[in-house]
Amino acid sequence: MSEKLVPYGLMALVVISPLPFGGNLPWAWAVYAIIAALLVIAYSIETARTRTAFPVPLSRIAVPAILVLGVAVWIILQAFPVLPATWANPLWAIVPEALEVPGRGTVSINPDETMEGLMRLLTYSGVFWLSLQLSRDRSTGERFVKVIGWAIAAYAAYGLLLWAFNSETILWYEKEAYQGDLTSTFVNRNSFATYVGMGCVILLILLMRWLTIEFADRQNMPWSKRFVHIVGSSRELVLYALPLLMVFCALLLTHSRAGFGATLVAMLLAFALWQSRQHRGFIAGMIGLAVLMVVIGYWIVVGGDALLARFADVNSSTETRMNVYIATMRAIGDYVWTGSGYGTFNDIFPMYRDESISVTGVWDKAHNTYLELLLGLGIPGAIALIAAVLWLVVLCAVGAFNRRRGRHMPLIAFAVSVLVGLHALVDFSLQMAGVAITYSALLGIGVAQSWSTREKHP
Incomplete structure (x- = not known):
């Protein structure tokens, strides 16, 4: 029972995670954390009960695991008054005088937010760990990838349906912002653009892989007959080509400049890396590239007016963002080693916001994840966390180049990493x-x- 519970539970968690406003709600984070923890516990108990080793030993990811563990420990230390008083955030010295309450003497300016950030980090780590172990079986990994791709296409289809009926809603709530932009269940168009961008990469690579296999299996047939056969394979076109068309259309209608640009870079990189290893699939690759270019060109002409207009108006928002980045870097300069506390940008930034930034609007995010990490964790902690992710991304890049069977999965992970x-x-x-x-x-x-499964564990 538990053998099926964990993989299906993980799959369900990934699929439903964008449903409540992109997961951007405190109760949603808590629910996801509980589900992920229960799945990790269930998987560990089942592994211990059957006395089997983890499919992927810890030694395979020892360096990033140690780095993430170190960051988690540092976040805990930030949130509790256990470090020397000289390490405490200097603002705590002002709190008793200003509010007549005792200061907590922690590194973090908001320990509660810091612990909530840790909960989210551990949730993502738990999802990664389960996915890593379960997907060592190639058929399971392929099923996960397809389900994720189709789930993203379903969210895109829902957004397209709302857009077709001019419905400015998110689920059953009226939109408060981004009217005219497709956001599906997300509040922010840029976040949804990243989400459907991942779908573009997944479905493109799955489509290319299918085309390559089809051409290779019929290499003795004239290329024209192979092309006719592929066009007539309606099942695969429905499974990959149609969803790809939907997610790309949804991407354009988000009108997210950065989302579109990052996705296009990732898609072209994925295509180039896939073709670099194909000796007999040149024609299939050219057909795939032609289809991709036609789709991109068509949808830019038909639905990309607003997106192109936003590219033309890039200067108006760039100046404000640059001023926010400069203010954030000033804050980083005051918290170089200890940080202000993981997840505390919203608490610390108002003290660095100056006249160069418009008084309208709330900047609760830096719009640069790397700068927020540097401010919250301090430079050493941020470097450790970023290095851990980069280590894993490099493993995927190596697999995309070296593997023969199943190489589409590390390639998807690498291209998606470039996108995000x-x-x-x-x-x-x-x-x-x-x-x-x-x-x-x-x-x-x-x-x-x-x-490869032929390699022995280190």
Whole structure:
């Protein structure tokens, strides 16, 4: 029973994570954390009961595991008054005088927010761990990838349906912002753009893989007959090509400049890396590239007017964002080693907001995940966390180049990492649970399939 419970439970968690406003609600984070913890416990108990080793030993990911563990310990130390008083945030010295309450003397300016941030980090780590272990079986990993791709297509289809009926709602609530932009169940168009961008990468690679296999299996047939056969294979076109069309259409209608740009870079990179290993699939690759270019061109002409207009108006928002980045870097300079507390940007930034930033609007995110990490964790902690993720991404890149069977899975994880990594430079999509949980699952799948089953464990 538990053998099926854990994989289906993980799959359900990943699929539903974007449903309540992209996962951008405190109660949703708590529910996801509980589900992920229960699944990890259930999997560990089942492994112990059957006396079997983990499919992916810890030694395979020892370095990133140690780095993430170190960051988790540091976050706990930030949230509790256990470090020397000289390490405490200097603002705590002002609190008793200003509010007539005793200061807590912690590194974090908001320990509660810091512990909530730890809960989310551990949730994403748990999703990665389960995905890593379960996806060592290639058929399970392939099933996970397909389900994630189709789930993203379903969210895109829901958003397209709302857009077709001019419905400015999120679920059953009226939109408070981003009228005219497709956001599906997300509040923010940029976060949804990252989400459907991952779907574009997944479905493109799955489509390319199917085309390559089809052409290889019929290499003795004239290419024209092979093409006719592929066009007539309606089942695969419905499974991959149609969903790809939907998610790309949804991406354009988000009108997210950075989301579109990062997705396009990731898709072209994925295509180039896939074709670099194909010797007999050149024609299939060219057909795939032609289809991709036609789709991109068509939808830009038909539905991309607003997106192109936003590209033309890039200067108006860029200046404000740059001023926010400069103010954030000033804050980082005051908390170089200890940080202000993981997840406390909203608490610390108002003290650094100056006249260069408009008085309208609330900046509760830096719109740059890396800067927020540097401010919250301090430079050493942020470098450790970023390095842990980069280590795993490199494993996926190596697998995408070296593997023969199953290489599409590490390639998907690598290309998606490029997408979310680029978008994180100018936005906060990775700070949305729906995006972060989906990405964690894909990264786990990619790492699990980054080496051949013929290789012995280190």
